[in-house]
Amino acid sequence: MSEVALGIDFGGSGIKGAPVDLTSGALVAERLRIPTPEPATPHTVAEVVAQIVEHFRRLLSYDAIGVTVPAVVTHGLVRTAANIDASWIGTDAGALFSARIASPVYVVNDADAAGVAEARFGAARDSAGLVVVTTLGTGIGSALLFDGALIPNSELGHLQVDGHDAETRAASAARESEGLSWREWADRLQRYYGALEDLLWPTLIVVGGGVSKKADKFLPLLHLRAPIVAAQLRNEAGTVGAAVLAAEQLAASAPIASA
Secondary structure: OOOEEEEEEEOOOEEEEEEEEOOOOOEOOOOEEEEOOOOOOHHHHHHHHHHHHHHHHOOOOOOOEEEEEOOOEEOOEEOOOOOOOHHHOOOEHHHHHHHHHOOOOEEEEHHHHHHHHHHHHOOOOOOOOEEEEEEEOOOEEEEEEEOOEEEOOOOHHHOEEOOEEHHHHHOHHHHHHHOOOHHHHHHHHHHHHHHHHHHHOOOEEEEEOHHHHHHHHOHHHOOOOOOEEEOOOHHHHHHHHHHHHHHHHHHHHOOOOOO
């Protein structure tokens, strides 16, 4: 497996990419961020992905390219669109991106990529058992890892809590739009993580997303059985995880040389 891969993270406000050292998880060049186009349809996003790929192709060589999408993704096919343009549903994003840049592209759910990054290089490194990684932002993304192995497309942000889709009340966007205090928001997070914990009994919960930078304002207000900690890779997690998963996919699909 190559030592460097390119990760690209498709977010609501920006599409960010950087080459990643697969041994350390560190970015090996300054991250490039391009504003997410409006509307963010598959083809407009593919153009931004191509710009990022071409930018880094001029700087260094790499074989694997991974791109996150904030949706359920199975074998490159986008299945849902809770927080993105509805035109993504049914799109073969892997084929679309690969054709646009004339190179294989591995597509993965954004929270799954962040979870893999935290498991390999961050807050969940070397954690045994079931780890839940959540990203609190526009919605709530989730990743499940068992002994470090990803269980993809968990979508635990849509867990029903008190008769509501959890992310509509407990996402970071809900705190901001409703003007909630940290205590008020923590009460909602307590209900969400408590319900999640009762279902899964994880050994560790990791909280990511931009709001994790202010984890000291709300994590100490939560009382759970499992330890709950802030993510360490923060806004780089999706980029790092996408690169790692793309490199592993490329290595797994490579033909075995005969003796």
